[in-house]
Amino acid sequence: MTRFVDVHDMVRWIGRFGHEAIMSGMVEYLESDFKRWQSFEKSPRVASHTPFGVIELMPTSDADTYAFKYVNGHPSNPARGFQTVTAFGVLADVQNGYPVFLAEMTVLTALRTAATSAMVAKQLARPESTTMALIGTGSQSEFQSIAIRSATGINKLRIWDTDPDAMAKCERNLEPLNFEIYKASSAADAAAGADIVTTCTADKTNAQVLHKDAIRPGMHLNAIGGDCPGKTELDPDILDEATVFVEYTPQTRIEGEIQNKPADFAVTEFWQVLTGKAPGRTSETQVTIFDSVGFAIEDFSALRYLRDSVDGTEFFEEIDLVAHPDDPKDLFGFVGAYSPVGG
Ligand code: NAD
Numbered sequence: 022m023t024r025f026v027d028v029h030d031m032v033r034w035i036g037r038f039g040h041e042a043i044m045s046g047m048v049e050y051l052e053s054d055f056k057r058w059q060s061f062e063k064s065p066r067v068a069s070h071t072p073f074g075v076i077e078l079m080p081t082s083d084a085d086t087y088a089f090k091y092v093n094g095h096p097s098n099p100a101r102g103f104q105t106v107t108a109f110g111v112l113a114d115v116q117n118g119y120p121v122f123l124a125e126m127t128v129l130t131a132l133r134t135a136a137t138s139a140m141v142a143k144q145l146a147r148p149e150s151t152t153m154a155l156i157g158t159g160s161q162s163e164f165q166s167i168a169i170r171s172a173t174g175i176n177k178l179r180i181w182d183t184d185p186d187a188m189a190k191c192e193r194n195l196e197p198l199n200f201e202i203y204k205a206s207s208a209a210d211a212a213a214g215a216d217i218v219t220t221c222t223a224d225k226t227n228a229q230v231l232h233k234d235a236i237r238p239g240m241h242l243n244a245i246g247g248d249c250p251g252k253t254e255l256d257p258d259i260l261d262e263a264t265v266f267v268e269y270t271p272q273t274r275i276e277g278e279i280q281n282k283p284a285d286f287a288v289t290e291f292w293q294v295l296t297g298k299a300p301g302r303t304s305e306t307q308v309t310i311f312d313s314v315g316f317a318i319e320d321f322s323a324l325r326y327l328r329d330s331v332d333g334t335e336f337f338e339e340i341d342l343v344a345h346p347d348d349p350k351d352l353f354g355f356v357g358a359y360s361p362v363g364g
Contacts, residue, residue, distance in 0.1 A: 058292035065272035068133035081317035129252035133323035135168035150216030157222035158191035238306035
């Protein structure tokens with residue numbers, strides 16, 4: 022049988038354990054998987070692009086477990102009543118190939134993306150950081166805010182979105198959680214005085230939601246919305262005077278902010294910082310950028326965390342996903358005879 026966490030279970034699981042505790046726990050799983058980066062099979066994700074958006078498959082595996090996520094990115098979806106990003110994912114047993122765990126990942130992706138941002142900010146943001154600008158206040162924004170606060174203590178938010186309703190929604194969701202929120206009048210206004218700038222906008226253009234003149238020495242930029250060919254958020258000049266950290270270079274060259282740069286533009290893979298193979302922040306004035314696109318190992322970690330966390334709880338069901346004939350060669354006999362109606 023395969024364990025299945027559906028949307029209802031996911032919501033109940035978060036209700037029981039809380040966003041903050043879950044994302045902190047997920048950071049530990051992410052760190053342990055990033056530290057054993059070399060033990061994973063890695064490839065850029067497989068993307069199917071259409072004028073509407075993108076549908077992607079994100080596979081990875083270690084010696085025991087194979088994982089993949091199905092995810093879409095459709096920036097025009099909210100205007101049509103659909104979400105920009107939805108997903109589901111699977112863990113399978115490498116030894117026999119059977120799927121052992123299946124989960125909704127629309128919510129889980131928001132949790133894992135925020136936990137990944139938090140893991141990186143913990144290493145790269147200046148320790149005395151107090152304020153984050155949040156540019157783009159859609160689905161990912163509250164998760165980002167909560168995860169960054171639990172990793173860095175940042176409680177002051179300067180939020181900006183081109184959609185005033187999205188800003189009002191973000192404020193409504195976060196104020197009861199004791200965030201101090203300033204509603205900015207532009208991206209530059211949001212970034213003014215911020216120690217971390219998170220960009221999580223969705224627009225299938227090479228947008229420049231943040232211009233070079235908004236950057237101050239010592240900032241950490243957590244750029245998560247540029248994650249597809251032709252879809253970026255930063256003024257490319259910002260990258261020239263910053264140190265850029267990525268997940269998996271071959272995928273980020275296709276999808277990240279660095280797609281607007283030459284193929285040999287210098288980047289550091291974040292796992293190297295965690296394992297001490299490369300430096301992270303080296304000065305108070307250095308501008309660091311996490312050019313996040315979302316990588317399969319993060320989904321592997323998130324699924325692994327969810328699988329372990331729901332074990333022994335009622336937040337999953339056992340489903341019959343794999344046919345199981347008594348004789349493994351007699352699938353036909355397992356199906357039974359064809360009996361047309363009235364035959
Ligand atoms: P969403 O559609 O719910 O929210 C995006 C918000 O950006 C909207 O409120 C929109 O009004 C706003 N926006 C668009 N252009 C803007 C601009 N120029 N200035 C300010 N605001 C602007 O999308 P979401 O689910 O929150 O995802 C946000 C982005 O993050 C998407 O691009 C998505 O593909 C990406 N994403 C990345 C990862 C990752 O791992 N890096 C994971 C999940 C989502």
